[in-house]
Amino acid sequence: MNIQQMRYVIAIANNGSFREAAKKLYISQPSLSHAIKELENEIGLSLFERTNHGAKLTADGKDFLQYSQQVLAQVSLLENRFLSKEQREHHFSIASQHYDFVAEVMSRLIKEFPEYTNFRIFENTTMNVIKDVENFRSEIGVMYFNNRNRRGLLRLLEGGNLTYRVMGDFQTHIFLSEHHPLSRKKAVTVQDLEPFPQVRFTQEDNHYTFFSEDILDFFDAEQVIHTTDRATLVGILHETDAYGSGSGLVKYPERQGIKLIPLENEEDNQLVLIYKNQATFSFLGKKFIAYLEEYLDSMRIVK
Missing domain, CATH: 3.40.190.10 (Periplasmic binding protein-like II)
Known part of the structure; x- marks a missing residue:
């Protein structure tokens, strides 16, 4: 049993057939069928019911899928944490709550550094932003603090080995x-x-x-x-x-x-960047922070 076979099982389950899964995986259907047959023989279980209409997970297949997804999630975490230096040099990802300025700052990076082959902007909910940085998917997260949310969010950051930097106050x-x-x-x-x-x-x-x-x-x-x-x-x-x-x-x-x-009579809020404790920012990470500071200066945001 290996990681690739687990990925094959998930692809077949998601696509509903060996033929469609093989297309998405860029391998031949016979090669995919052979890999699954080898896996089934090794573990002594039938994972799929093969019909004229496609492939359907058996009860054992559903259990195998559930465990495979957990394993692959951990593999993804390892890959994100220990990317090779060459891969890190051509990849940059940030996570953020919904802010228009993130697209503007990232667009500047994309235009100025075309040699970078992989940019990612993960715009999502507060918890998912924190988890994305915690799990090394993104180098930096963008969110806000105020007196209502600070205590709860700081507790989550501490649990994820994260820290923060205040970029400025806003109304x-x-x-x-x-x-x-x-x-x-x-x-x-x-x-x-x-x-x-x-x-x-x-x-x-x-x-x-x-x-x-x-x-x-x-x-x-x-x-x-x-x-x-x-x-x-x-x-x-x-x-x-x-x-x-x-x-x-x-x-x-x-x-x-x-x-x-x-809005009148409301306390100010703080725009903050979150990142791993003792993190060393990449070249693009430093550029992102510098360009964001320039943007906030142009908006007259007070540090």
């Missing part, structure tokens, strides 16, 4: 359409927002408020729309009187047809 802003009834106000209050729906980014566990990516997730809106996608959020803002909350670190909100309005 909470409300995102809404240019046609929203509040769009002409220079600043808004929580009371102003009470009659309107709120759009929030979905998180793993809504019971723990420190996971929230939306700074006003603690405000009890009468109607809430949950989404995982930034484009969907903007689309909802365009078509309804809903609002969202965030950092306001967007250079050209009018290009998206939205307005950013400061």
